[in-house]
Amino acid sequence: MGFKASEAVSPLEYDFHPHVDAKGVTPEPSTDQIVQLQVAQKAALEKLGIDTDEVDNDDQGNMQSLMDMMAGLSEEQLYEIQDEQADAVAEVCGAERGETDADGGVYWSGGNPSRDEIIALPFRIRQAYFGWLMGQLFDPESAAAGTRPSLKAVRGGKRSIGRNAS
Secondary structure (H helix, E strand, O other): OOOHHHHOOOOOEEEOOOOOOEEEEEOOOOEEEEEEEHHHHHHHHOOOOOOOOOOOOOOOOHHHHHHHHHHHOOOOHHHHHHHHHHHHHHHHHOOOEEOOOOOOOOOOOOOOOEEEHHHOOOHHHHHHHHHHHHHHHOOOOOOHOOOOHHHHHHOOOOEEEOOOOO
16 A cells, blocks of 8 residues: 555654653644744744755754854853743644743643653753654654754745645
């Protein structure tokens, strides 16, 4: 038989043990959730002054430019980027933003994993999870080859899938 949706992709199973007591399956994200993730990724890169149309994971010079640019950021900017990345991933995992407290913090609810569980991961483990998830979402057939994240998913390209399709 040709294409079988039930066999096309693997469930988005995660296990954060022993670092965080969290294990489960992320619900299959909607097209809107994926688009919002891409928008958030692109905005974060552009906030750094990076032209996402010029970035290519296979070009070490561009990746070195990204690393050099990040080296020039303040500590506050680096934390902001980490928070924005965690927010975007949490939303694609089903977490919902709630009200903002007096200090500007956002209350989160739900998610599989939750934003709190994602943030509780040690940095390198969290980055590996982000890379794995991006691979599963944007290139599920080759995701098994590794967990290297791709910036190709955030490039502005014309698509005719989902909302505003013509």
